[in-house]
Amino acid sequence: MDVMVSVLGFMVGFSDHRHSNVQYLVRGHPYPRDMEPELRHLRYFVAVAEELHFGRAAVRLRMAQPPLSQQIRQLEAMIGTPLFVRTSRSVALTPAGEAYLDRCRRVLATVADDVHEAGRIGRGEQGRFDIGFVSSAIQLGLAGPIRRFRERHPAVHLRLHEAYTAHIVDRLLNGEVDLGVVRDADDRDDLVGTTFATESFVAVLPADHPHAGDLAIDAAVLRDDPFVFFPRWPASGPTSAIFGRAWKPATHRTSSRTPPVGPQWRIWSRPASG
Structure with a gap:
């Protein structure tokens, strides 16, 4: 059964007391435990993390905002922790989100390099x-x-x-x-x-x-x-x-x-x- 966990103020207070009225909504394992984030989840997360705005990130990704928000919630559920602090006025990264952003950038850069290298090898250029x-x-x-x-x-x-x-x-x-x-x-x-x-x-x-x-x-x-x-x-x-x-x-x-x-x-x- 899906479990909705509501965490009020307590977790936010560790990072920024100004967000003490923020409510985290994180699903407890709504997806199969063996389900892992895909590259699209990483790209969506990096776009939102760099724009700190779901609307601008959606435009950058050339997709609608509701599906983007859904994919980010899905990613947070798979990880088991919030990656963003959301308010009606702003979006900010949590400490977990900041750490995850660095890793996502490295993974995406490595994948891009591997794709280019495979292409160069296939064309006889490497x-x-x-x-x-x-x-x-x-x-x-x-x-x-x-x-x-x-x-x-x-x-x-x-x-x-x-x-x-x-x-x-x-x-x-x-x-x-x-x-x-x-x-x-x-x-x-x-x-x-x-x-x-x-x-x-x-x-x-x-x-x-x-x-x-x-x-x-x-x-x-x-x-x-x-x-x-x-x-x-x-x-x-x-x-x-x-x-x-x-x-x-x-x-x-x-x-x-x-x-x-x-x-x-x-x-x-x-x-x-x-």
Whole structure:
């Protein structure tokens, strides 16, 4: 059963004897005990506390005064103590109201900051961004875009991870990096890729090699020559296809795919979710 508690003068006298004719009306637990104030209650309370006038607070909140007064009474009932001293001429904060005002301002400021931060993270303006890249990408001017990204998004913690193409692909699929700068990578349905550069292969030959003076050379004529190259295990499909024409069939697997003009540089990322 709801209990209406009337407190005359006694409590007010502790804060200001001029309000000795004020009557507090506070409901004793009219709402479920597990009910807690919501953000709207805090905003309403702060507006009234700063205006010290229910009419002006209602205008500020763009709402009617009766619902505002009802919400403040509801908040006081949930807390279990008056937050305002109300007279026919003025509204003032009780000691509990003054203490609660500071806390409400901090809570609302924190919530606003959290909302803005979540939005910035969602837009890629804040948070952490991991980029995987092959070391040779630096020669294509990778440092320039990274520098401009940091200038535009200073709040983003940018982390760089050097690795082979195959490793970068695995990290993209595992969610360990957000973007990869790779070369000669196979097309995949589960990654979004954009080709941004294509290079030509150059064969570095001894001066006395039979084809050292050639302006252009077919990889097949180098089939019997030893190669100084990356280990086979990180090689991608396109790279294997290109050098399959030069590797011996007896020791290396060949590919029937037509090789591109040269290695292709691609930027990969995971598809956007939702």
